[in-house]
Structures are given as C-alpha cells and as structure tokens.
Amino acid sequence: MKEEILGAQIADQLRRNILLGKLPPGAAIKERDNAAELGVSRTPLREAIRMLATEGLVELRPARSPIVAVKTVKQIQDDVEVLVASEQLSGELACQRASDQEIDALSRIVADMDKRFDTADPIDMFEIDMNFHRAIAKASHNESLAQVHSEYLARLWRARYMSAMQQRNRARVIDHHSEIVAALRTRDVARTRAAINNHLGNLCVDIVRVIEAEAQPPTSPSG
Secondary structure (H helix, E strand, O other), X not given: OHHHHHHHHHHHHHHHXXXXXXXXXXXXXXXXXXHHHHOOOXXXXXXXXXXXXXXXXXXXXXXXXXXXXXXXXXXXXXXXXXXXXXXXXXXXXXXXXXXXXXXXXXXXXXXXXXXXXXXXXXXXXXXXXXXXXXXXXXXXXXXXXXXXXXXXHHHOHHHHHHHHHHOOOHHHHHHHHHHHHHHHHHOOHHHHHHHHHHXXXXXXXXXXXXXXXXXXXXXXXXX
C-alpha cells in the first residue's frame, strides 16, 4: 500500500511535468534517471508509469524506455468527440438524478474557481476545473458513464490543459460553469445541454489549433 501511495504521488509529479512541457511528446522516461531525480526506487516509479500508461499519457515499449504519448490530430479529435458526448449525457442524467447536495457541491467548486482565479497556480486551477466536470459525471449516477468520462478526460489531459491556457478568461470560465450549475438546478435538460454545448462546443477546434501550433518548427529570427 505504501508503494502504491508513493507511486500515485510520483504519477502526479510526472503528469505535471508532461502538462508543463518538461516532458514533451516523444520524450523517453528513463527509470534510472527519473528515480534518481525524484529520490525514489524504481518500483514506485514503475507503478507511476503504469498509471500514466492507463491514462494514455505514456506509451510503454518492449525492452525500451516508455515515452510520453504522441497522438495524431485524428486520435485527438476522436477522443474529444467521445468526451463531449459523455459530458452531454452526464449533464442530462444529472438533471434527473443529482441530489441538491451534489448540485450545491458543484456551486462551491465554481465559487472556489472564482476566488482563486487570479492567484492559483494554473495547473491547480485546471485540476479544479476538471474536478467540476468529474463531479457532473458522478452526479449522473451511472458508474459506466462516469468511468468512460474519466478515461477520456485522462487521455486528453495534456491537450485540454494546453487549450485551457490559451482560452484562460475569467468571464468565460466562471460564467460558463455558473450557467451549467444554474441549468442543473432547474432540472431543465435542454438548458443543461445548451450550457454544456456552449462551454465545450469549440473544444475540438481549440485543442487541434494548439496541437498543430506546437507541432510547427520554431521560426528562426530574421536578419
């Protein structure tokens, strides 16, 4: 159990390094070097890598070091389609099944985002945002749906983070999430679907744009 907890902590650190670009797509994760850098043995590091592999952030390779996953634009588009569909269905079911306490908890997440928007670490703010979306999936009271949502959220973790940094705007973030909560409170399926579509409608375009920009070779300075 102790090794599993340490593995989860190491996975969190590696995940952050991937989000920040310290471990870019295609970069090898060498067990010896990373274990030494983190001051841990290889066993919890391997457990951390296994966790990230199940999330789609890392690719395992036989007899070679694992690498940070490299996804094609088409793979990302496919994943986004599934994620958005799962968010829409989660919202619809949450309208019917979420308790008032669960909706109150969503409202508190939005209040926390609003309070910390200008001071929180960008990754912390992003994780709070993703917790909001996880909570809606959980409030659907459909375990299979929540599991699919969690899986595809993990697959798109880095791409969605990059997109969020490009679209970081207080009014957009807080207003969109507040409207989703307000729609859920009214138990209005059409309003909830519209609010989620308004929030996620451009997600695929936004993600593809930042991924394609990242793939462009750096321009050399003129002169």
